[in-house]
Amino acid sequence: MCLAIPALVKSIDGDTAEVEIGGVLRRAGIVLTPEVKEGDYILLHTGYAISVIDKDDAIETLEVLNEIAGIK
């Protein structure tokens, strides 16, 4: 129910955006994330973006994972 998937924002038109998920284009409501820009990844939930994914934080989490696993 709270399922939400990352989607790449291709273009924005008012309150909606065209987003891409694994090569498939879809429309997403962006009233909940007005700050979103083209090229951002959003988290898509029941047709709406609910969060803009932060790239720096995403990378940092991967670094933490590697560190904990003793890889770095």
Place this chain on the structure above:
Amino acid sequence: MKYVEEYRDTELGRNLIKRIASVSKRPARFMEFCGGHTVSIMKHGIRQLLPSNIEMLSGPGCPVCVTPVGDIDKAVFLAGKPGAIISTFGDMIRVPGSVSTLQKAKGEGADVRIVYSTQDALEIARQNPAKSVIFVGVGFETTAPTVAASVRQAFKEGLTNYYVLSLHKLTPPIIRALLTAQELDLDGIICPGHVSAVTGARPYEFIGNEYNISAVISGFEPLDILLAVEMLIRQVEEGRHMLENAYPRVVRYEGNRQALDIMNEVFEVSPSNWRGIGVVDQSGLRLRDKYGALDAEKAFDIERVDVRENPGCICGEILRGVKSPSDCRLFKNVCNPGNPVGPCMVSAEGSCSAHYLYGGENER
């Protein structure tokens, strides 16, 4: 970065498991709140990979599952109204009420439509001005803002045939209710990831501050969950109880202001009835008076029927974490995804469904 595959790396996962095994000394019992977490944990066999001193319980984080029979009855009743079109998310239509399901009502001629988004429900309302389009709204704080957005949109457009039956539920109050009931003796909670994208981290801080229980907000990919478990174990080993965020790429401390504002503009907090748990104060959302004309509870005279639960189904106890699907006599033989007896088998993120699909041979 695609934000998916990176967090599914098997090699990295194996090393994390090793690290977890080496730091984890004390016995600990954790609950994953979300049904989405349960599915990911079962699917990737995470329970079996964790050291034997770590016990994982599933929580009430499946909105379809926690919707009580009486509320399903309301939706079924509304489906029988002449001129009504019921729209809702897929899982809802198969959940048994006291006498019927939305699916059966559809078979008997009711107009019941599965939608992917409230935007689709609005579109149905625009296309069918002579009909009453009732959206049966289930879901936590992740979903409620999207439903609120549709209500605001309908209001703005002057759509007079769009209604919402709000069965929305809030997560912090139910976590508090579970902890207050003290049935579980938990050491840690894996807090909801996508709910927290909306609410932010703050509403979960009470878990550590007031109940001395460790808490970590987690994403849904297997490495996200392993990271959250590792962080919980470190807290337990070091005797700390605080809220940490293992999902910062999505969850900000203060949450999504815009989503919270829309939710708050359209809904007000109300008591809510949870399957297996009962009525919990301040744990639900109803439409504010301003939007009363769109409130299905007010617009239609909903007849109460005598609520009847299937006595063999222990879904309610499973949602509280006190039992697991294999404790149910009906699990796998009478109750299966093709013939679900209770909502925990209907919903894709219900515990019974996840255990049925991914539990393997160990599950009786």
